[in-house]
Amino acid sequence: MALITNIDPQQDLIESTEGIYLVDAGAGTGKTYSIVNRYKNIIDKNVDPENILLVTFTVNAANQMKQRIIKILSEKIDVFKLLEAPVMTFHSFCSLIVKKYGVSSPSYLGLKNYLPANFDIIENSEFESEMFRKFYMSFTDRHRNIYENIFYILQKESDNILKIIKKLCSLGIYPEDRKWSKDAHDLLKGDYEAYSALFDDLNKPEASMKGGEKFNKLKNRFTSALRDKLYPDLDEEKIFDEKRVNSDIKDEIFFDDLQEEYISFLKDIYIEYLEFLLDRNQINFEFMVMFAYLTLLKNEKVREKLQFDYVMIDEFQDTDEIQFKLIMLLCRNLNNKINLCVVGDWKQGIYGFRNTKIENITQFGNSLSLYKDELNQDETRIKYDVTDFKKITFENNYRSSYKILEFSRETLFVKGSAQEEVDSEIIEINFKEPLKEKFNFDEFAEIEFYQAVDKSDEYQLVLKKISELLNEKEKYKIRVYNKATFEIIEERPVKYSDICVLSRNKKFCLELQREAIKAGIPANYGGGLEIFSSEQGIIVLAWLRLLSDERDIQGWIPVLEMDGYTYPEIKGLFEKISENGIRLIPDIPESAAKFLKHLKSIRNNLLGIVEEILGKYNFNDAIGNKIISIINSWNKNDLISLNELIRIIDRSKNSEHKIGTGENTDAVLMQTIHASKGMEYPVVILSNVNNHNFPVFRQDSGSIYFHEISGVRSKKFFAHKNEYYFMFDNWKSDLIRSICKKNNYDEDRRLLYVAATRAMQYLFFTAYSPSSFMTSLSERTGKEIIGNFDYEIISNKPIPDKTVTKIKLPGKIAKSKKFLSPHSLMELAPDVEPEYGLPEPEDVEQPFQFNKSRFEFGKIVHEAANKIANGLEINSDIEEINRIKKFIGYLNANELKPEIDFLYPEGDKVIRGTIDLLAFYDDRIEIIDYKTDRSRKYEDKYRIQLGIYKKVIEKIYKGKKVICRIYYVRLDETVELS
Incomplete structure (x- = not known):
């Protein structure tokens, strides 16, 4: 039970270090001050910083906490020890768990994939949407015969399906051994008891103003839900009494035979999407938290090793169900008690779209008990008592009037x-x-x-x-x-x-x-820049459109505008083309046609194309470099096509990205x-x-939805009507949805509170x-x-001196360092192979017959090498991969670090790249670069590339001998470069 304290709440929290504490810290109540001083108080009790976990949910908040802790403790504790203390964001901590202990965590779901420590997190939602759309198309092809009707119903709903998968993940609902567990299946079916209670409560009779009875809440909701719908099997007389809903219909609404097919569909798509990402060494934030949770849940040794004597969670209102359970698993049992402090403000719970639950605060005690039971269902993991906790409410505001x-x-x-x-x-x-x-x-x-x-x-x-x-x-x-x-x-x-x-x-x-x-x-805008809506982003997208289709008018308009054409000239040109149906190329400037031809000659190198476009217009600025960096991250673990890149950029126009502009x-x-x-x-x-x-x-968009009470439901289904087969609305889903819907404005009210x-x-x-x-x-x-407010708008612009000649500055952001890759410095001849080579058709042997491009083969080889270096077992029929396996086995190094990304400043340029493998020995470090070339004729060019790698490593590991080697996987030869 919760004890309510009446002394100074801040000091109470600072001095209360043992036990479980729920802190209701309203806006401006000095939360950060209290947390930092409580941390200091724990340290003063001779607790090592590595035994205190302090997590929050934003990088800025985590950095602020760490800086304040260092400021007040640096004289007592070594600064480096404080820098390494686990004070970080929740997602950063989960990343550490997965990278260090989660390599085999997919096996807990029955997956054969591994999760190497150098996985990439998908941070851009538009990029993930496009990747999921790509995956969904292939999933549809594979399962057409099984889920044909579902695919018809869910056309163009890939975003909605992804949203449901993420919601299930946040609730801790995931397949095990490639199937739903009984508990997961029951959750997907819905909560009948909760539904029944809601039905009965809403169906109570209501008195009218004139006396007598009026339509009750449930009948009003049902009447509204059934409006303007097409049902093949609806009998309203069976549903409605005069003023209420017929209670006999309650069970028929809830139990819907259509559910099972959708539950099976979600299981298959959930599993296969996980496999799709893992094959590319990628995961999203939701899956990363899930794998961290599974690692702690399933591995007792890891769980005990990672537990802390003291755990503090900031912004607790921003947690979801699986995060709360993960936090409980991190608390060390100390004589049947734990030291857990959660701080938050339910009134500032504004991230429901990320599946957070303010009930984690408002029903804290109930949640602790419920989650303990769930975590202990198959084995006893939570041995400590959760019934005794203290609630501290901050009452004083240090901000507002x-x-x-x-x-x-x-x-x-x-x-x-x-x-x-x-x-x-x-x-x-x-x-x-x-x-x-x-x-x-x-x-x-x-x-x-x-x-x-x-x-x-x-x-x-x-x-x-x-x-x-x-x-x-x-x-x-x-x-x-x-x-x-x-x-x-x-x-x-x-x-x-x-x-x-x-x-x-x-x-x-x-x-x-x-x-x-x-x-x-x-005026400044307090967010990131919409870089793909900038001049730089627009011109990149324009040229990419033309590369895909040279008659794309959306592509030519920005290009011609940049070349100085006026709107009437552009309009006249396109009217001429439209009337005559002639090819566009002869009618546009020769320089543009020549540049387009050049881009076509390098169309296999999308990043190179983007660099060429930005270079053409001298966009070697912060925005241009950010565009290159983002596209590079998109392409890093999954070779996206030209049309996919166009779609991603088009969808990303409103996405914000932080860059350093004044x-x-x-x-x-x-x-x-x-x-x-x-x-x-x-x-x-x-x-x-x-x-x-x-x-x-x-409102829930899409034809499929999930709610914790209703379970998984489809708003549509196919049925026969008068000998015809149609897609109809599902009245059961519409009615149960109307019962389960909460006030849609609760979160907006909390947002209003945050603003005020x-x-x-x-x-x-x-x-x-x-x-x-x-x-x-x-x-x-x-x-x-x-309604009649008026005041003169007074400009802050300085009045120009009329004697001074006005010089018009170019409308470009000041130049910053230009980003280059080592390959661009190699000045390759036109016939030089890209890094990811592939045998020509006449050289292809049986193992290579998968009809992939040169780049994709190189990608496969490099990904396999990365997994092998991470200690994962790879079985392959590809001879080159088996050669790499043998090669890495012979290295016999103290430590291997695959795929090391770097940025290396040199003059007015920043060189970015990825080193395939670093092998650490007592007396040296070896840089290994894989090449799939058919010969060694470009070796001199590669010396430039590896020379840059060598400079970088020598700067980092000063005094250590560095050796560069190329392993030609096709030739099975290793060459040391002097």
Whole structure:
């Protein structure tokens, strides 16, 4: 049971080091300070840092924690020891588990694949979507006869299927021995008891305003769910009574024979997708956590070795079910007790789309007991007591004014729609009173609502408000406190950098930023750049389109614009082509035709093509280099085709990527609410609080869905009707879905709370079509929405000196170091083979008859060599692979490190590359490079490549002798390069 403490909560946590603690740390309550000082307190008890695990969920938070720990402990503990202490992100820790102990973890699922330590994590969602689409096409071909109807129903739904697989993974639902366990199968069927309780509760009679009975909640939901659908077998008279739903229909709705086929389908696609990724030495974040969990669950020795005396988890509201269980497995049993501290704020649980569960906090005690039972189902893994824990609630806020603290609690009660019923009970139980202010801002605190005429006017409204904040220096002041002494340091006017404009979506932020800059107001966007929507990204995609189809108008327009053609000229050219049906090439500039011909000559080297395109336009800048880096990572473990690359780039136009470009230091920040989590600003303007924008009504898209109560369901099925075979809606799925749906706006309310609690002194709302969130807040707080606000937008642009000649600068980002590969420095002749060679057709022997390209054969050989060097058993009919196996066996090195990536700065260039193998001996290091050439005639060129490798290794391992060797796998010859 949970004990509630009444002493100073922060000090209570810092001093309480033994036992289980749930800390409810609201926004701005000094969570990081408390965690770091608790860590110090544990160290003061002579606990070694390696026995304390501290994890959080963002790199920035982990780095901040580690820096603060080093700052307060560096005089007592060696800095290098603190640097190596396990203070990191949750995913980084899981990566360490899998890399060190998880090589055979796929075997726990009945898979024959291994997971080498140098696996790659798929970080880009668009890239994974394209890879899954590619996999799904091949899966469809293999299973056409088994799941023909399902494939028809799920056409173009690969993204939805991937989403379901990831959700199952986050819940700890995975196949074992290539089949579902009974428990997993039961979860996929659904929870009948929970469904039955919901059905009965929603089907209670309801009294009307005039007396008598009205349609109850369940009948209203069912009536809405059945509207505008096509059913072959629906009998509404059997379902509905006059005012309620016929309770006799309850079981018929839940038990659906169609489920079994989909459960089998998900098992097969789950397993085969895992195999698809493992074959490419890739996993996504969800699978990485799953393999870390399986390693701890199934291997007692590893589990005991990795357990910690003290475990602290930050941002606990961002955990999912499998992560909570993994955390429990990491706690060392100390006389039937553990030292576990979880810190979080359920009100800031805004990552439901990543399958996180705020119930891990709101139902912490129940979850501990439930997960202990589940973890101990087949053997006793959790031996410690989980029933005794203490809850500590942080009450003091070190950020915001009392006005904002009182107001922010109201955000959790607002309705997302007129019909919605907010579950206020959970709020009243877990958040009884607003947080208490520690800093008094007096009259320098304000909350207001503003309404614009339309979208364009809202941009202007925000800019007008910014100008007022900057120029009404007596009305708006920033009060700065010393957070240690609580004394006022200064009161000063508002600066641009004090202001943050938040929005539910980034599109509004980017558009507002453009308007601000146009009006002379300095503005930065607080996120990554959409590099594939940049000038560099657009021109790369354009040339790739032309390489695929030289008549692609979408490709020619950016190319011709870059060549100086005007829009009327481009339009006239295409009208001429359309009318005459002539080939395009003769009608475009000779230089463009020549460059396209050049690109076609190297079309097997996609990365080289991208480098050539960027080089043509002198885009040797941060964005150009980032594009090369991203495409290189996509292509690293899976040779993507030209058309696949075009699709991935096209889908990635809105993806953000962090790069080092300069920003104004005194500028308004435009940021999404999600990106602002953990931040604080003196002034917050929450914009775009418009209908359909905030809140956003979300429904499960796609024809298949999974819910923990309903299980796996399909919204469609095939059936006969009047001798015809049609695809119909599934009324059972529609009805059970209407029963299980929760308030769709709960997470948006929490997002609203996060936005409000970023503000320290001033909080303003803007909209042109105010949503229910804004109107409800206005009503609850008694503040009217101001509809006629006006103020002059005052530009911050310096007035140019008219005597100075204006020089137009090129619209390019300043050059940075250019990225090159060692191969580009080899200046290969046109007939030189790429690194991944393949015998010509006349030389092909039986083992090579798999109809693959030269590159793909080289890829196969290198991947096999990588696995062999990692100690994995590889059985192959390919002679070259068996030669490599024998070659590596003869090396007899102390240690082998395969596929070492590096960046090597040299002058104005950065050389990037991958060393095939490093072999470490007592007296030397050997660099091994595999070549699949048919002869040694290009050896002099390879000396340049390996010379660069040698420079890199000599820089890292100073004083160590370095030797370079080439192993020609086709020739079975080893050559040492002097």
